[in-house]
Amino acid sequence: MVQRLRNWREWELNPIVVKELRQAVRSWSVTGMLLLFLSVLFCTGLVMILGHALDVHANQRLGANVFQAFIVILTFSSLVFIPLYVGTRLAAERQENNLDLLYITTLTPHRIIRGKFFCGAYMAVLFFSACMPFMAFTNLLRGIDLPTVGFILVCLFLVVCAAVQCAIFIACLPVSKLFKILLGLGGFIVLNMVSGMLNAIFYTLMQSGIVSMSGGVAGVHASSTFWTGFATAAGVILAVVVLLYYMSVALISPPSANRAFALRVYITVVWLLSGILSLYRVSISSNSELILPWAITTFFLLSGALVVVISNNDELSVRVRRRIPSRAFLRILAFLFYNGAAGGLVWVALLLSLTAMVTMVVLDSRPSGWRELAAGAATVLYLFAYALTALLIHRKFFSRRPAKLAGILMVFLAGAWALLPNMVLFFLGRLTTHSFDTLQPGSIFNVWLARGFDSVLLHLNCGAAWLLLMLVLNARWFLRQLNHFQPVEAGAPAAQPPPAPAPPPPLPTVAAE
Amino acid sequence: MKVQVRNLRKEFGKTVAVDGITFSFDSGHVFGFVGPNGAGKTTTMRIIATIEEPTDGDVLLNGISLREHPELARRAVGYVPDSLPAHADITVHEYLDFYARAYGLRGRKRTEAVSAIEEFTNVTGIRDKHLKALSKGMKQRVSLGRALVHDPDVLILDEPAAGLDPRARVELRELLALLAERKKAILISSHILTELTEICNGVVIIEKGRLLETGTIDEVLKKSAPRRTVAIRLLDPAQSSELLKELLLTPLVENARPVGSEVHFEFAGSEPEACDLLGQLVARRFRILEFRQTRADLEDIFMSVTKGGVQ
Known part of the structure; x- marks a missing residue:
């Protein structure tokens, strides 16, 4: 400098x-x-x-x-x-x-x-x-x-x-x-x-x-x-x-670059700073609801991030693997922030969990907010369930297709699940405004439309069961990703020292030759 | 600078554009890269130029992996695509100046480098013309200048002669010869094989993304077309029938036939054996005016090793 x-x-x-x-x-x-x-x-x-x-x-x-x-x-x-x-x-x-x-x-x-x-x-x-x-x-x-x-x-x-x-x-x-x-x-x-x-x-x-x-x-x-x-x-x-x-x-x-790193670090830093600022505002104003803009923004931002992280390629490039630290603690951190769907999922889950915990602690004195919290939790569970389902489908049936297909599948699944029941009802001639707000388990949008706390709890249970199933089905993949997240073996040929980055000399004039 | 392409593979969805090809070339070499349309030439060249990333395999520049250090490879590689991107509202000089800046040249060094390149590629007279106003030949010169502005050791040219008039082709050939003299490692693709034979000392032939032949021109010719055609012109054409009889009895000789005032035949032997044959014929009192041997050229080899398949 x-x-x-x-x-x-x-x-x-x-x-x-x-x-x-x-x-x-x-x-x-x-x-x-x-x-x-x-x-x-x-x-x-x-x-x-x-x-x-x-x-x-x-x-x-x-x-x-x-x-x-x-x-x-x-x-x-x-x-x-x-x-x-x-x-x-x-x-x-x-x-x-x-x-x-x-x-x-x-x-x-x-x-x-x-x-x-x-x-x-x-x-x-x-x-x-x-x-x-x-x-x-x-x-x-x-x-x-x-x-x-x-x-x-x-x-x-x-x-x-x-x-x-x-x-x-x-x-x-x-x-x-x-x-x-x-x-x-x-x-x-x-x-x-x-x-x-x-x-x-x-x-x-x-x-x-x-x-x-x-x-x-x-x-x-x-x-x-x-x-x-x-x-x-x-x-x-x-x-x-x-x-x-x-x-x-x-x-x-280039796809082989560690594209996720700067983005994930930036989002984490902004999430942390905005969280601290929100807590500060809550403390000086004694209005616990001032935490909600931060929580809601984090939720939407990380929902988008979830679609992006599952679109990451499973195979890390040699460029990325060479930068994986050998020390265990640093490697765990790198797993969260480097390219890769598995690490990305954990990173999103971690930030969302911490956001939910802080929000629950701050809103603890406001029991009327439990329905929203339960609905929020059900939505998050559904999101992860959709993400893992999309990853599973991509891996089992479209493994030769680009990784971004998993993200598209996730959006498609959420959309299809929300639309299909209503389309069936429409063709049966039974689609009413009432049918929108009756319980439709698995539909992420229905969580916020369903009436009554019981319906929300049912969504919560459904989301938890689905996610659990997907976690079991994706467990081997996740463990494989975790095990493969290792620096390049010592025996692998190392890159030779790069040439000096000095600007090259100009070509001599030869037009007259 | 040694360029090693190792087991290079590139898939676009289900299509395998390049299927594990391996070849290498060195400083001062001009390697022709030939294959039918859709063989994977442009994809391979785009990978070496770091525009595409390989699905598998690697390209090493003096041992430095292009997959691991594309930014370092970019310093060493100059790429001339088959057509110059259509930049409007920019002059030749500004275009070259921009690329000199982009490659990190600063101040006087940049000015000197751009001037030298303008002179080398003979575009000084058109340096203030807009790119879109240039002829195809001039655009190709500018494109070559752009690729050379950072003085790369490796030059990748994708169909540089396509659409050029004969004069521009000759000039391009001369430029390439000069660059080879300056120890650049050059890989050039072209469908005009006679031209490649004249300027290349090595060749890579691919089809359907797979490597068919590679090596120096002589090696490939020996491997792919071991026979040579020999033409004999006699001082006295009356000896022709006698010569034909003699040749039919000679081992390693096939398909002897009269062609005009000459006798042509296929000879499967080596060069010393051809020499012995000449001596033998002279000893038998054939008055030989001319003993000429012609090898198959790149075009013959290309036609014999490729099947014309596309992906």
Whole structure:
């Protein structure tokens, strides 16, 4: 690090950023969009000011009105165009049969994803700086103060960066072009909703101004509430962005790399930090229910993680096996965090169990929550039962198919089990709203619809029995995975020392020969 | 740099694209990689270039496993695909500069390396042109420049001559000869076998993902086509019938026949035995103007060892 700081003269921009920005400034889509955006801003401003000039009454909020119109235009253009541009380009480079050769250079997956992200961020800066004079001008028209303008722009910039990272993640997914387009369309709808929500929040901010919202007028309490809310929202967005970043890096890393490690470590660290923060908030507010957002988020996050971990290959690559520690304690830790479905299952089970324990301890004084806890436990048992069933089916019947099929099977099983009984009832002409909330053992969604504590307990027992059966049927596989999680034998040929990473000398000129 | 491909296997679902092939080549060698369409050539090359990961087996570069250290292998390998990815809005110079940056070249070293490569591949005159505006031949030069920008020891070329005009082919051949002189280990696939015979000193023949033949051209020729065709031109064509009779009585000679003013026959013996035969014929007072032997070329071997099967 110190050496790098000393060599600051040799610092260079990320090559991906250089290339992408060079291409962006030549791209008709970027320049066209920028010109269109500025034209729309100019025309909107002109129309609004001319409209006001014809009004005999002085409008003390003209600046706020114009700014509101500007921010809607900026939100839509930057929140939709920039992620779309970055995502489309990356998706084109990642086409399975025509992978861009930059992925076989010595650039690490981290640098590639960072480069793509910073390219999106730079483009956002380009758009924001282009509209800055318009935004600052609204301050002269009255009705909005400069700190509010700055705060709103900073918030919007952060959301645009988050959207860029989402687009990068979708582009990296190993799915067909059609599926990516569908995901992109879904993302477009979500972004429009986010855009609407943001504009509503910005409108509220503009009404009172950032200074009064943050305590200038409302006092210290309002200040702390505002900044706590802002920090929480910013923290959650940041955590999601970093999670998507690590997931994107894992997706573009070679399958033989230890793709799971960074992701599992990151999720564990975020889970731990957010848990500590939640407990701290519970302790200072004496409101035990403040633990629930953490517990519920953890549940959903790890449910998704469960689908991913069972999609891991059983066979560890030599690259991963060479990094398995020989000391028993470290090896157990590595088993949880390295590639592999078995270790992943234990890791998810461990985090979920600890979350459930902490939540139960915190909610102990609230007996009314037992039904939810039982339903939560039944859901978790079902999740693991589905996961192990999918692994068993994959292993027994589709062992030559890719490991990701197990994850797809898990989702399919859960969906089929929820749909099939209702489809049968539909064809028998007996489907009613009542049939949805009567007991359907094995259906993960029915747990939360079923009426009465007894039904939930039945689900709990059913989930436990099913999981037990699956644990027995998968026990040999699990033990085999555990036994195979060993470093490469001492007798195996070791890799030779790598060549010096110094940049190669240029080829001599031979054109004249 | 020694490249060893060991028991390489690649499956795509139920399809076995590459089925346990093993071969090796070394610095200064130009190895032709031939096989019918769908034989697994591109898959093998993509594995060596680290685009694909093998299902089994490995590729060793000077003993360093490509599966274990793909990032190190990338420093040592330059890959030229059959077509240049369609980058729009980027010039030749920027494209090469980007790859020089991507391979970790910095500052003046990068500038010098890019300039040297532009001159070597003779693209200096078009360095400010956009990639999409280039002809196929020029694109292939840029692609070669991109693969060479980090001065790799191993060069993998997948159908580099496809779609090139005769002039561009000759120029490409000259470039490859220069690179071989610079001790690069080169693996090149092509369907134009006559061209490969001219530039390669080794060959790997695969079909249906399986290795059929490998070795230096001479070794493969000896192994796959042990017979040679010998043509004799006599000063006096009237001796032809007498020569035919004589040849029919000579061991190791088969299929003697007159072809125009010459007599052709298949000779199964070694080169010293061919020499003895010539001496024997001269001793029998045949006035021989020309004694010419022609071996089967790569095309003949390819046709004899492959069956044209695809997967």
